[in-house]
Amino acid sequence: MRETSEATGVARSTVARAAVSLGYASWSDFTEQLRHYHGSxxxxxxxxxxxxxxxxxxxxxxxxxxxxxxxxxxEICLEYMLIRLGELGISAMPYGHGVADAMGDGVLLVLNESGMALFPSCVHAAELGYEIIAITASHDTPISKLAGVNVVIKNNKSSNADYKPNYFTAGVLAYLERVLAEYAKGLD
Incomplete structure (x- = not known):
């Protein structure tokens, strides 16, 4: 937790609360389950x-x-990416039809577990010439089929009686950090 706190510039208590807000018992539980889940x-x-x-x-x-x-x-990943991309000197904004129209083309990063809810946004962006990067839970979704790049992050579905932490959100955060670390290497 110390390394994460220092790397992100946030207090250890904030790091711990982030893990708990995702449904884990603690930061240690988060890292262990994520390691087990993605280490298969x-x-x-x-x-x-x-x-x-x-x-x-x-x-x-x-x-x-x-x-x-x-x-x-x-959605926590959207807020996180706005900050992290800015730190790397990349201009980033939340998607909106008006914003996309004003920009004309570029990159749209879509984070959607089901790959269904943001399909209209993807269609609109594709019509404007945006290159779409979709991070979903399946290769077989409308968004993944429309995107030029589709990344699948494993997930789990929970019922109210059998709640499990949201592996998709945690996996997306971990994945995006890998992307940003690799991008940052090229800046040195």
Missing amino acids: GESVGALAESVETVVSVLKRHAGETVLIDSVGDV
Whole structure:
């Protein structure tokens, strides 16, 4: 937790609260379950390759504003990405039809577990010429089929009686941090 706190510039208590707000018992529980969940070896090569692909899209659109759209639990990632992209000198804004129209084209990063809720945003952005990066829970969603780059983050569905932490949101945060770390390497 100390390393995360120092790397992000936030208090340890804030780091711990972030894990609890995602449904974990503690920061240790979060890191252990995330390690176990994503350490199964499944698609490790594909995930690493997708990091490189997303970084290349961001570099190809250097100097342009990255628009970000999300819905549900994963909205915390939108706020996080606005801050982190800004730290790397990348202009980023939340997606909106008017904003997309004014920008004309560029990159739209869509974070949507089901791959359904933000389909209208993706259609609109595609019509304007945006390159779409979708992070969803499946390759078989309307958004993933429309996107030029689709990254799948494993998820779990919980019932109210059997609540489990939201692995999708945690996985997206971890994945995006890998993307940003790789992007930052090229800035040195």
